[in-house]
Amino acid sequence: MIVMIKGNVGYPITLDPTVWIFDDRKVELENAFTEKEEEETSSFIFHKPPVNRSVSKMEGEEYLKNSYVIPLHDFLNNAEPKTDAQEVEFIKSSGENETVSLEDAKNGYLLFSSEGKPLFEDGPVHFYDKDGSNKDNPVKYIKEIHVH
Template identity: 45%
Template structure:
């Protein structure tokens, strides 16, 4: 299952959350709403245009703790993908299209958003492939499920 970023962007993008488990940008869900973790990741990946095309892999060469990957929940910050899509300046809002509804959010909410893609080491199949969480954690108990399209208006 995939998620599309399309609409008022220079480059429409298709996201495949099933491959993010080995991506260095992932964050443990339990750490996701701690300001230092988000800021560290933003600093680490902002301004590195070459990483937008090719994410860093030198850290990925390390051996992963199999137990950690198979038993923890992870989120992926969405801002790098939005940067790759290059949103047009006249963009006013965003619609998150799910399998059941369309939800309007702001650009700021999108940029600070997180995509929950792994729960207890398992890929999200039911209402997946990822759940959208607001960066402030306000919908952590009731994430936006069934995300199919991020439509930039």
């Protein structure tokens, strides 16, 4: 259930989507593509996530029934794409890789939880464009993210 970011980057990194449920940068999928939510998420895009706080029982119950995405921006920036990097290729376990511009990837979201459960069958993550244009057909089966 891990995803690697590698390729034309300064620092290849390993992502563990199973811990993002405790990350304050997460956004409910149904709210991810609304104007209000974009404003809210942009306010903490550059902060380190507070993940050490305790989770209330009510929050825990919410986590078990909602679907969540997390902005890809911070993870790509932490990998430090080189100055000539232009694209991101999503390496899929299905073998049919998909490529988007680096800018579109930085503005997109990764779905990591569907109805409170990890994406075992077609995950571990799905990619959604920032504007939700691929909401009905996200990039699925992503096992690695290669920066080119």
